[in-house]
Amino acid sequence: DIQMTQSPSTLSASVGDRVTITCRASQSISSWLAWYQQKPGKAPKLLISDVSNLESGVPSRFSGSGSGTQFTLTISSLQPDDFATYYCQQYKNLYTFGQGTKLEI
Amino acid sequence: EVQVVESGGGLVQPGRSLRLSCAASGFTFDDYAMQWVRQAPGKGLEWVSGINWNSGSVGYADSVKGRFTISRDNAKNSLYLQMNSLRPEDTALYYCAKAAGVKWLQETMTWWGQGTLVTVSS
Numbered sequence: 001d002i003q004m005t006q007s008p009s010t011l012s013a014s015v016g017d018r019v020t021i022t023c024r025a026s027q028s029i030s031s032w033l034a035w036y037q038q039k040p041g042k043a044p045k046l047l048i049s050d051v052s053n054l055e056s057g058v059p060s061r062f063s064g065s066g067s068g069t070q071f072t073l074t075i076s077s078l079q080p081d082d083f084a085t086y087y088c089q090q091y092k093n094l095y096t097f098g099q100g101t102k103l104e105i
Numbered sequence: 106e107v108q109v110v111e112s113g114g115g116l117v118q119p120g121r122s123l124r125l126s127c128a129a130s131g132f133t134f135d136d137y138a139m140q141w142v143r144q145a146p147g148k149g150l151e152w153v154s155g156i157n158w159n160s161g162s163v164g165y166a167d168s169v170k171g172r173f174t175i176s177r178d179n180a181k182n183s184l185y186l187q188m189n190s191l192r193p194e195d196t197a198l199y200y201c202a203k204a205a206g207v208k209w210l211q212e213t214m215t216w217w218g219q220g221t222l223v224t225v226s227s
Binding site (some may be wrong): 032034038042049055089091092095100 | 140164167200211213217220
């Protein structure tokens, strides 16, 4: 099984900050990596697929990078709407999610 | 507008069964694979099961294999999850999700419902 480890688990930041969330896979997943955003009481929303492909309607302040086993999600300038929990997901071999990163003020 | 609406959750005793449903609209249902993903209270996301567009291929997480069965009825734009031999650790919010393509493997989950809560407790 492929394990996904996110860091940090919690991230405190302010509006306007640039933040980076890291996701590490236990083995190479090539580019089979997605990022989801989940707000309290809401369903997850797909932000990025294939490491860096922004989904339609997702603001350009979100970006993804990486390959193999190490990946990052960057938000260039935090907006109030961005405070949420973020999950990485590998989809090379079945599906595994990271444990989540809660982005809070 | 794409919509997936789950139903069928509730309180059930350990060892009993429950059947979840997911009604889809706003897209051509039989053009897409579908998935079930769950989230235990206060916890992260766990993939449960997936099914191809034509039911020709299905997959399950090890944690539910042999107990859960996924199915779909394209004529009714509906997805199902039959859950047998339920355990307390199956307690979670169960999400129905639309895949990005026709197969359940190696696809992102592009649209999610709001979930239906399953509580397994005596």
